[in-house]
Amino acid sequence: MEIGIDKLGFYTPHLYVDMNDLAEERGIDPGKFTVGLGQEEMAVPPITQDPVSLASNAAEQILDEDDKDAIDLVLFGTESGVDHSKSAAVYVHQLLGLNPKARSVELKQACYGATAGIQMAKGHIALHPDKKVLILASDIARYGLNTPGESTQGAGAVAILVSASPRLLALESTSTYYTADIMDFWRPVYSSTAFVDGKYSNEQYIAFFHKVWEDYQEQTGRSLTDFAAIAFHLPYTKMGWKALRTVIEDVPEEAQERLKNNYQISTKYNRQVGNIYTGSLYLSLLSLLENQDELKEADIIGLYSYGSGAVGEFLSGKLQPGFKEHLQTAVHQTMFENRERISVATYEDVFEQTLPTDGSEKQLQTSEDPAKICLAGVNDHMRSYVVK
Numbered sequence: 001m002e003i004g005i006d007k008l009g010f011y012t013p014h015l016y017v018d019m020n021d022l023a024e025e026r027g028i029d030p031g032k033f034t035v036g037l038g039q040e041e042m043a044v045p046p047i048t049q050d051p052v053s054l055a056s057n058a059a060e061q062i063l064d065e066d067d068k069d070a071i072d073l074v075l076f077g078t079e080s081g082v083d084h085s086k087s088a089a090v091y092v093h094q095l096l097g098l099n100p101k102a103r104s105v106e107l108k109q110a111c112y113g114a115t116a117g118i119q120m121a122k123g124h125i126a127l128h129p130d131k132k133v134l135i136l137a138s139d140i141a142r143y144g145l146n147t148p149g150e151s152t153q154g155a156g157a158v159a160i161l162v163s164a165s166p167r168l169l170a171l172e173s174t175s176t177y178y179t180a181d182i183m184d185f186w187r188p189v190y191s192s193t194a195f196v197d198g199k200y201s202n203e204q205y206i207a208f209f210h211k212v213w214e215d216y217q218e219q220t221g222r223s224l225t226d227f228a229a230i231a232f233h234l235p236y237t238k239m240g241w242k243a244l245r246t247v248i249e250d251v252p253e254e255a256q257e258r259l260k261n262n263y264q265i266s267t268k269y270n271r272q273v274g275n276i277y278t279g280s281l282y283l284s285l286l287s288l289l290e291n292q293d294e295l296k297e298a299d300i301i302g303l304y305s306y307g308s309g310a311v312g313e314f315l316s317g318k319l320q321p322g323f324k325e326h327l328q329t330a331v332h333q334t335m336f337e338n339r340e341r342i343s344v345a346t347y348e349d350v351f352e353q354t355l356p357t358d359g360s361e362k363q364l365q366t367s368e369d370p371a372k373i374c375l376a377g378v379n380d381h382m383r384s385y386v387v388k
């Protein structure tokens with residue numbers, strides 16, 4: 001039995017900042033952002049979008065009534081969750097009208113949470129092949145105005161439907177993973193923005209890649225030439241290349257060119273969105289599948305997942321016959337075309353609009369947010385959402 005990714009949905013807020021504008025305003029050479037980090041645009045979430053609404057909008061795009069009935073497990077990977085107790089998965093379960101006979105849970109390990117979800121889903125489907133699992137990877141990456149991490153913020157969600165007989169990517173049985181307790185990036189419970197040791201986090205991302213990639217090669221006997229492409233967790237799009245270039249030198253030229261070219265294509269959406277933490281790897285996979293016409297059935301795609309703190313994993317999958325027909329390429333292109341470019345001053349205003357932290361009430365105006373599902377306010381310590 002094949003188990004894997006049957007559908008992929010994606011949602012990003014309707015506002016963005018151009019990185020050239022941000023560079024100019026911060027007195028930085030724009031090349032640092034566009035070339036040095038590889039970021040062209042950065043999604044800006046209005047106050048009416050939180051990780052729950054982003055995830056709901058992404059999932060709403062792909063689920064039909066049969067899926068809603070068959071889903072009996074909802075796993076929500078996030079590191080910007082809205083409640084210390086109640087899982088974001090329960091909100092999404094209700095907003096989408098899923099079958100009540102389901103388990104709904106939030107998973108946390110920085111940007112790695114959704115990958116953990118995928119592996120748990122594989123086990124669940126192996127035991128219950130008639131069921132489906134909905135995985136949500138949703139985050140708002142906030143480092144703060146004028147901080148070194150500011151240029152690597154972003155917002156968005158990827159929804160992943162895992163099933164038997166998947167129509168996009170069948171996951172292979174071997175995956176390799178590694179855990180070590182390090183402090184490269186973290187967000188204590190009292191802080192709304194992340195703390196990061198930027199250089200150290202870059203080094204550890206690459207070190208963990210080597211550990212899991214070497215282990216994968218040993219376990220499978222494969223080499224880079226076996227892969228059509230490798231998609232990476234992308235905190236910024238230069239990061240994956242920094243890891244890939246350390247292992248690509250001895251590879252035959254043809255395979256090297258293929259991997260380099262496909263790496264570029266796999267960064268397309270991420271360059272326009274920024275870091276979406278748990279969803280970044282899967283947004284990169286989506287960029288690749290929706291924008292590379294030369295991929296074909298049975299091609300093998302590698303995936304490198306990294307969550308600071310830290311856990312790394314290398315997994316792989318095989319493209320399924322006719323996978324192109326089951327993507328939402330046109331929906332995603334329209335979503336990008338309809339986004340609104342805002343000035344840095346407006347971005348700063350939006351950034352500073354936050355929900356009260358003292359328990360007071362707030363009603364939000366959702367009419368200016370074109371998203372179908374929006375956060376409508378907080379009342380009596382409870383969030384409420386609207387489905388338009």
Ligand code: CAA
Nearest residue numbers: 029031032035036037148149152198199201202205235308
């Ligand atoms: N033209 C072209 N390139 C330029 C340039 C110019 N005018 N000016 C600078 N650059 C290049 C630099 O040479 C540098 O390239 P290399 O990395 O190849 O050396 C690059 O632009 C970035 O410059 P700096 O290193 O000086 O940038 P910085 O000190 O402002 O920090 C950062 C960059 C560490 C990524 C910072 O944005 C940050 O801390 N981000 C958050 C942490 C992060 O994303 N870490 C990634 C790994 S951890 C992870 O993956 C988990 C996660 O999601 C957070």
